[in-house]
Amino acid sequence: MKIFADNTIIKDFINQNNYSDASKTLFEIQKNDWQMLKNGVNSLSAVKTKSFQFDGFKIKAQFNAGRMTSTSAKVDSKSISERKCFLCVENLPEQQRGILYNNYIILCNPFPIFPEHFTITHKEHQPQRIVDTFSDMIDISRDLSEYYSVIYNGPRCGASAPDHLHFQAGNKFFMPIDDEFHLIKNEYGKEIYESDDLSMFAVDDGIRKFISIESIDRDLLIKTFSRFYKIYSEIMNEDREPLMNLISFYEAEYGWRVIIFLRSKHRPAAFFAEDESKMLVSPAAIDIGGVCVFPREEDFNRITKEQLADIFKEVFVDRSELEKIIIECTKI
Ligand SMILES: [Zn+2]
Numbered sequence: 001m002k003i004f005a006d007n008t009i010i011k012d013f014i015n016q017n018n019y020s021d022a023s024k025t026l027f028e029i030q031k032n033d034w035q036m037l038k039n040g041v042n043s044l045s046a047v048k049t050k051s052f053q054f055d056g057f058k059i060k061a062q063f064n065a066g067r068m069t070s071t072s073a074k075v076d077s078k079s080i081s082e083r084k085c086f087l088c089v090e091n092l093p094e095q096q097r098g099i100l101y102n103n104y105i106i107l108c109n110p111f112p113i114f115p116e117h118f119t120i121t122h123k124e125h126q127p128q129r130i131v132d133t134f135s136d137m138i139d140i141s142r143d144l145s146e147y148y149s150v151i152y153n154g155p156r157c158g159a160s161a162p163d164h165l166h167f168q169a170g171n172k173f174f175m176p177i178d179d180e181f182h183l184i185k186n187e188y189g190k191e192i193y194e195s196d197d198l199s200m201f202a203v204d205d206g207i208r209k210f211i212s213i214e215s216i217d218r219d220l221l222i223k224t225f226s227r228f229y230k231i232y233s234e235i236m237n238e239d240r241e242p243l244m245n246l247i248s249f250y251e252a253e254y255g256w257r258v259i260i261f262l263r264s265k266h267r268p269a270a271f272f273a274e275d276e277s278k279m280l281v282s283p284a285a286i287d288i289g290g291v292c293v294f295p296r297e298e299d300f301n302r303i304t305k306e307q308l309a310d311i312f313k314e315v316f317v318d319r320s321e322l323e324k325i326i327i328e329c330t331k332i
Pocket of ligand 1: 088126
């Protein structure tokens with residue numbers, strides 16, 4: 001199939017099961033031979049950032065005009081059914097190439113936030129859902145871990161293609177939370193469970209609420225996530241997938257660290273405002289991981305630390321829901 005990169009260096013890395021370097025090489029090659037990606041990467045040099053320091057962590061605001069389509073994407077079922085799926089192989093840009101990884105294709109994201117930003121799509125058109133694909137996510141995270149963290153945005157919580165299963169990957173430590181996790185956990189974390197094999201914490205840092213699971217044992221991690229998922233679904237009273245964004249960070253020595261951001265809504269009220277209070281911001285994993293994207297310069301210019309904190313607080317579950325999750329997860 002023409003979609004797969006026909007390059008001996010990439011093939012050599014794949015043969016060595018080294019998907020980190022295969023992906024990095026793909027990005028380097030596509031940056032030169034695919035104009036759309038070249039433009040996207042070049043536009044990153046025009047990105048402006050400012051940093052807000054909170055007690056023990058920071059959130060950066062990034063003005064990134066290239067993210068307008070994604071931030072403002074219509075994800076209601078009518079809009080989705082009326083458009084061609086942009087992640088299906090037959091609809092990908094002519095010059096795009098990818099790497100086959102099990103049932104997935106690793107693709108360069110031509111509208112990057114990370115310096116090297118990938119979309120990892122399922123080969124087939126099937127809905128975005130985590131409950132039975134969590135094991136895929138952590139495998140990808142392990143196999144790309146030399147350079148990249150892997151993220152997941154729920155179908156009603158930031159995925160701009162809720163109808164086509166996909167993850168994203170980007171440079172480790174680009175999101176401040178990759179680096180700040182332990183500080184945040186020590187300062188704001190409440191232990192749910194801790195053993196030699198697995199550690200589970202609940203964190204409320206004042207603007208975000210999340211559950212972290214750290215383990216080097218793949219099966220135990222999968223089992224724990226699956227139990228958490230059931231509890232979270234019940235507490236949020238959801239038949240559909242409860243709202244969440246995930247970041248998986250893997251190191252050979254310590255194993256996985258999965259952060260599960262607990263969300264109450266997809267977009268803040270300011271997103272829908274029709275007066276001057278409108279703020280085009282649509283928080284998903286990267287944003288709440290500490291790089292909050294603003295595709296409109298005027299929003300970037302006027303956003304304050306207090307406003308950003310309020311926007312984050314608005315889209316996370318409340319304290320009582322977190323308490324219920326802690327109580328139920330403690331029984332696991
Ligand atoms: Zn599709």
